[in-house]
Amino acid sequence: MANSMGMEPENLIGKSCYEVVHGTSCPITTCPHAMLLHDDQEHSSEVHEENLGGFFLITTTPLYDDEGKVMGSVHVARDITERKIMEEQLEKALEDKDILMKEIHHRVKNNLMIMASLLNMQSRYIEDEVARDIFKDSQSRAKTMALIHEKLYQSKELKKLDVQDYMESLSRDIYQVYIKDPHRIQLKIEVESHMMDINTVIPLGLILNELLTNTFKYAFPKDSEGIVEVKFSKKENSTFLLEVIDDGVGLPSDFNKKRTDSLGMRLIHSLTEQIKGVIEIRSNQGTQISVKFQELKYPKR
Numbered sequence: 001m002a003n004s005m006g007m008e009p010e011n012l013i014g015k016s017c018y019e020v021v022h023g024t025s026c027p028i029t030t031c032p033h034a035m036l037l038h039d040d041q042e043h044s045s046e047v048h049e050e051n052l053g054g055f056f057l058i059t060t061t062p063l064y065d066d067e068g069k070v071m072g073s074v075h076v077a078r079d080i081t082e083r084k085i086m087e088e089q090l091e092k093a094l095e096d097k098d099i100l101m102k103e104i105h106h107r108v109k110n111n112l113m114i115m116a117s118l119l120n121m122q123s124r125y126i127e128d129e130v131a132r133d134i135f136k137d138s139q140s141r142a143k144t145m146a147l148i149h150e151k152l153y154q155s156k157e158l159k160k161l162d163v164q165d166y167m168e169s170l171s172r173d174i175y176q177v178y179i180k181d182p183h184r185i186q187l188k189i190e191v192e193s194h195m196m197d198i199n200t201v202i203p204l205g206l207i208l209n210e211l212l213t214n215t216f217k218y219a220f221p222k223d224s225e226g227i228v229e230v231k232f233s234k235k236e237n238s239t240f241l242l243e244v245i246d247d248g249v250g251l252p253s254d255f256n257k258k259r260t261d262s263l264g265m266r267l268i269h270s271l272t273e274q275i276k277g278v279i280e281i282r283s284n285q286g287t288q289i290s291v292k293f294q295e296l297k298y299p300k301r
Contacts, residue, residue: 032060033073040070046080054081109153112146137213137264140177144170144209148202161201163232164193170205171212171230178216184225185216191232194240200295203271204242210264210271211244211289219248219287226286238294247286 032043044059056077063072116139123135151166168189175187196204212230220226231243268289272279277293 032058036060055084109146109149112142116142144205160195162193163196164191167191174212186227188229203274207268207271210268214264215246219246242291245288250287251283
């Protein structure tokens with residue numbers, strides 16, 4: 001210690017450690033020896049001492065006499081400076097990685113929004129209504145993906161999202177795009193809060209986009225009125241259930257969910273298979289489409 005302090009050993013004799021090391025007139029509050037004197041128990045503490053030039057793990061262990069009374073203590077100081085420096089470097093590297101990942105999400109979101117804007121601009125020059133709707137649907141899908149990256153950029157988690165926040169935002173965005181008169185069609189959202197891996201959230205968000213888009217486009221023809229409900233909840237056996245329900249005109253009598261030529265329905269089935277889910281469609285005084293699935297376990301990266 002004398003060498004570390006730049007002092008001669010004889011100058012340390014008779015001095016308390018807090019005088020020499022801390023430069024104080026009494027023990028510091030984190031001093032393990034002071035805590036030992038208070039409760040006669042062993043104590044450890046990590047301290048940073050400028051005078052000693054680093055970090056130290058200080059441990060004080062009581063010595064008992066035959067009657068069980070403390071008659072002294074053993075102090076052990078381990079130099080952990082190298083370990084602390086490595087920990088700080090690792091924390092800095094992880095922080096830099098998180099910043100980089102957030103920047104990537106931010107840029108991907110911006111690129112997707114640019115793509116959506118280009119599709120919107122191009123659609124203005126298309127006279128064919130069917131072709132224009134295709135552009136509009138593609139724009140909606142790009143925005144759905146962009147919203148995921150925006151939420152990831154804003155989140156403290158970089159691999160998981162709160163599906164409640166995401167689904168509520170997505171549902172309202174699609175509603176505003178397709179429904180010009182909010183008094184004609186009401187949107188009700190009942191979504192539970194669950195943190196889910198982005199590998200599940202991405203296909204789930206695209207499924208919801210297709211379901212809502214189809215509902216707003218076809219369920220209420222000729223300015224009819226109605227209600228659209230979006231529900232998401234966790235059921236038994238860790239099963240999740242996504243539901244889109246409307247009280248519109250329902251599906252055509254000859255509708256076959258497995259043989260439809262609709263790109264939207266093909267996407268819904270493909271994405272449902274991607275999350276190992278099952279889709280159920282009911283059409284009676286409206287339409288109810290349900291997607292049941294269990295969140296897949298993805299390896300940690």
